[in-house]
Each structure stands twice: as structure tokens, then as C-alpha cells.
Amino acid sequence: MNDSQYFQRSYASARERYVRAAAAIQARVERHVIPGHQGLEGEDLSTDVVRLGPAMARRMLVLTSGTHGVEGFCGSAAQIALLHDRPLQALLDKLNVAILVVHAINPYGFSYLSRTNEDNVDLNRNSIDFSLPLPVNPAYDDLHALLVPSSWPPSDENAAAIADYISQRGEQAYQQALTVGQYQHADGMFFGGHRAVWSTRVLQMVFEQHGTACDSIGWIDFHTGLGPYGHGEKICVGQIGNGELRRARNWWGADVTSPLDGTSVAANVAGPVLDTLRRTCTHADTTAIAIEYGTIPLVDMLHMLRADVWLRQHPQAEKQQISAIHQAIRAAFYCDDDAWRGMILGQARAAILQAVMGLSRESASVGST
Known part of the structure; x- marks a missing residue:
């Protein structure tokens, strides 16, 4: 398959290609459908999960796409490419590492070419403790x-x-x-919301199901929109503790950045989605980054x-204006350029391999080989 074919024209076609790629390797797809919503093309909207590697592995890498909806074209392509990558899949069995491929955390935003979810909530601001006073800005x-x-x-x-x-x-x-x-x-x-939204709750459930038996969990959350064109900045954000930033730099290199030490282009946001893992799997050593691929200038x-x-x-705006805005938003987060697409896939595969190798060096108590 040509690299550009991993990138699809819409959420519906991306999901279809993802499911087809999973079927080709006989991987089970776990589907979570948003109740009461349909997509831009009338399709059901779902977050889909595939697990690769040994069933009893106690070291696991999570790959997520579409946290910010329209940014899903990039992460989805990296995930579909992985499902076609037989040599990398074979390495998982050798190293006793699993990969959890979570497609379209925010399927509504992906389908409607929006950053936010069905409630206009930014999922990367929604993973906070809502029992405490809300942050002010x-x-x-x-x-x-x-x-x-x-x-x-x-x-x-x-x-x-x-x-x-x-x-x-x-x-x-x-x-x-x-x-x-x-x-x-x-x-x-x-907007971070006033409660944990559907996508955040689904993610927590997925981590509870697949992460409970894991001693070490890595996570790469794919994003676009910040930084130099095509460059993937590896960013460690959120409630970082227990040597996580050190592990991240050991796995992915000294160029891993963090707003906590002023090295990142990103702000130190409240409630990043990466904190969902840290709060849900407190028993495990977690090492989580977002990869932020540059597209257009910040402003x-x-x-x-x-x-x-x-x-x-x-929503009552003229159809022509709605379509024009949608396409302009899409172009701001997905560059229709073979060179850009090649940079995305190359850096994504390298980061996935680095994470798998990093996890393989972590201790795993039971079920390891």
C-alpha cells in the first residue's frame, strides 16, 4: 500500500480502513458507539479498540488518535500503517509487549471536522477531578x-x-x-467541560479492562497543529511523577519536551487526556507523550x-459557508502533501518502535519471558 493511502478522506472511510486492516490480521475490534449521535455522512460514531501482541503481556503501549477530532487524520493513518506492519507486530511477541490501538477517541469531532466533541468539550482539558473547584483562566x-x-x-x-x-x-x-x-x-x-464526558469515560473503561494486569504502560497520543511543518514534537504533559519524564527521555530521546521545564511549544494545559491513564492505572509505571506534528503558523x-x-x-449558516469553514479547518490540521504525510508516518513508526523497545527494558513481574 502506498503511504498516502493510509490517510483517508473522512472519519467514516478511516474507520472502515482501520476495521478492514484489523480483519486482515484476524484482530478483534472492540467497538464503543456514542449513543444518540450520527456523523456528517449519517454514519454511527464509535471509538474502536484493537489489541496486538501477547494476551498476557504485562507491558503495554497505547496508541490513540482523534483526541482533537479533526486531528484524527494523522493518528488514524499511523494506526492503520501499524496494522499493516507485520515485522513490527512480530516484534511484540518476541519482546512480550502488547499494543492497544484506540481509534478515534473523539469520533464526533473527527467526523464533523471539529476540534471538540459533541458537547463542545476539548478532551485534552477534560481529565481533571471535577469534585474539586474548577480551574479559572x-x-x-x-x-x-x-x-x-x-x-x-x-x-x-x-x-x-x-x-x-x-x-x-x-x-x-x-x-x-x-x-x-x-x-x-x-x-x-x-472548554474543559463540567463533568467527565463520554469519550473520557470510555477511555477510563478501556484502561480498566486492558491495563489492570500491566506493570508498565506507555502511551502515544497523536496530534497536529503546533510547531514546524511536519516536525513531530514529543511532549510530556500533565501530572508527571515517579520519574516519568526521565523514562520518556530514555525511551524517545533527549528531545522529549515538557511545558513543566519550559522546553515545549505547548502550554501546561489543565486536564490533558494523558492524565486519564495516570489516574486510572495508579498501580503501573506510566510513560505518556503526545506527538504534535506541525502544520500551519500558530496564529x-x-x-x-x-x-x-x-x-x-x-448551525443555520449557509451550506456553502459551512463547507468552506470545514475544509479550511481540515487543511489547518491535515496537510494534503506527500512530503508531510511521509514525515508523519516515518516519525510515528520510529516513536512506536522506541516505545516498544523502552517497554521491553522495563520490569514485568508476572507473565514475562
């Missing part, structure tokens, strides 16, 4: 009215106000104000996320 509060204007495209006055904010405070401050997450504006950007990417939120608030 006064910098976002100050920007909210500007970020989600009443019309699209924004007026000249609105664009000037955003540009003025960036010129006075800097691009990094603008990014930080938006992306750290907020819990007050359900109609806004980077342009954030502009398209503004369009995404505006469209959520204006």
Missing part, C-alpha cells in the same frame, strides 16, 4: 467576546483588536491565554479554531 475571560464574534469572517475592528492584543503582549501570551483551558464558557474555545491555526467555535454557534 481570567486571561481567557478577557478575550472571550473577541474570540467568538457574532459574524464570520470577523470584522476589521475585531481583527484589529486581536492583532493589538498580540502586538502588546506577544504571541506566546495569546497562546497561553487560549490554550491552557477554561471551564466558565461552554460556548467558547478550549493561523488558532484563527481556524475560532471559526470552528463560531460554526458551532451558527
Whole structure:
């Protein structure tokens, strides 16, 4: 199969290719369907799980795609490529390591070309303890009215106000104000929700089912949108402890970054999805990263996320405008370019191999060989 064929045109076709690839290697697909929702093409929406490698392995790598919906084209392609990668699959048996391939954590966003889920919740801000007071983000509060204007495209006055904010405070401050997450504006950007949403609960259930018997668990969550074109930054975020950042750099290299020590392009966001594993499998040593592949400049990417939120608030917009916004959002997170696609798959396979080898060096108490 040509590399470009791992990248599909839609969530529906990506899921179909994923299921077909699993069937070809006789792997069972565990399906979790969102109740009460259908996709852009009228399809059922589901998160699907395939487990590869020894059934009793106590060391496991998790690969997830579509945390941010429209970013799923990248992660899905890496997962489909893995399901065709017989040499890598054979290595799992040799090293007694399993891989859990979780396709489309946020199938609604993937299908509708949106970053957020069916409730406009950013899954990468939803893994917090909701029994505690919610985090506050006064910098976002100050920007909210500007970020989600009443019309699209924004007026000249609105664009000037955003540009003025960036010129006075800097691009990094603008990014930080938006992306750290907020819990007050359900109609806004980077909204973390008021409770654990369906996708987060499904992920917890999957970890409880497959991770309970594991001593060491790695995780790669595939993302796009930040950083230099095609470069995959490996980012360790969230509630990092017990030597996790050190292990991550031992597995994936000294270029693993973290907002905790100021080395990452990403903000230290509240409630990243990677914390779901850390909270669910407290018995295991966890080593989790997001890989963030660059697409377009930061301010342009954030502009398209503004369009995404505006469209959520204006479903009655003309079909031509809806289609144009969808395609522009898709282009901001998936580059229709063979060179970019090749960089994605090459770096993804290298990261998966590094994680498998790293896990193989970790101790496993029972069931190891």
C-alpha cells in the first residue's frame, strides 16, 4: 500500500480502513458507539479498540488518535500503517509487549471536522477531578467576546483588536491565554467541560479492562497543529511523577519536551487526556507523550479554531459557508502533501518502535519471558 493511502478522506472511510486492516490480521475490534449521535455522512460514531501482541503481556503501549477530532487524520493513518506492519507486530511477541490501538477517541469531532466533541468539550482539558473547584483562566475571560464574534469572517475592528492584543503582549501570551483551558464558557474555545464526558469515560473503561494486569504502560497520543511543518514534537504533559519524564527521555530521546521545564511549544494545559491513564492505572509505571506534528503558523491555526467555535454557534449558516469553514479547518490540521504525510508516518513508526523497545527494558513481574 502506498503511504498516502493510509490517510483517508473522512472519519467514516478511516474507520472502515482501520476495521478492514484489523480483519486482515484476524484482530478483534472492540467497538464503543456514542449513543444518540450520527456523523456528517449519517454514519454511527464509535471509538474502536484493537489489541496486538501477547494476551498476557504485562507491558503495554497505547496508541490513540482523534483526541482533537479533526486531528484524527494523522493518528488514524499511523494506526492503520501499524496494522499493516507485520515485522513490527512480530516484534511484540518476541519482546512480550502488547499494543492497544484506540481509534478515534473523539469520533464526533473527527467526523464533523471539529476540534471538540459533541458537547463542545476539548478532551485534552477534560481529565481533571471535577469534585474539586474548577480551574479559572481570567486571561481567557478577557478575550472571550473577541474570540467568538457574532459574524464570520470577523470584522476589521475585531481583527484589529486581536492583532493589538498580540502586538502588546506577544504571541506566546495569546497562546497561553487560549490554550491552557477554561471551564466558565461552554460556548467558547478550549472548554474543559463540567463533568467527565463520554469519550473520557470510555477511555477510563478501556484502561480498566486492558491495563489492570500491566506493570508498565506507555502511551502515544497523536496530534497536529503546533510547531514546524511536519516536525513531530514529543511532549510530556500533565501530572508527571515517579520519574516519568526521565523514562520518556530514555525511551524517545533527549528531545522529549515538557511545558513543566519550559522546553515545549505547548502550554501546561489543565486536564490533558494523558492524565486519564495516570489516574486510572495508579498501580503501573506510566510513560505518556503526545506527538504534535506541525502544520500551519500558530496564529493561523488558532484563527481556524475560532471559526470552528463560531460554526458551532451558527448551525443555520449557509451550506456553502459551512463547507468552506470545514475544509479550511481540515487543511489547518491535515496537510494534503506527500512530503508531510511521509514525515508523519516515518516519525510515528520510529516513536512506536522506541516505545516498544523502552517497554521491553522495563520490569514485568508476572507473565514475562
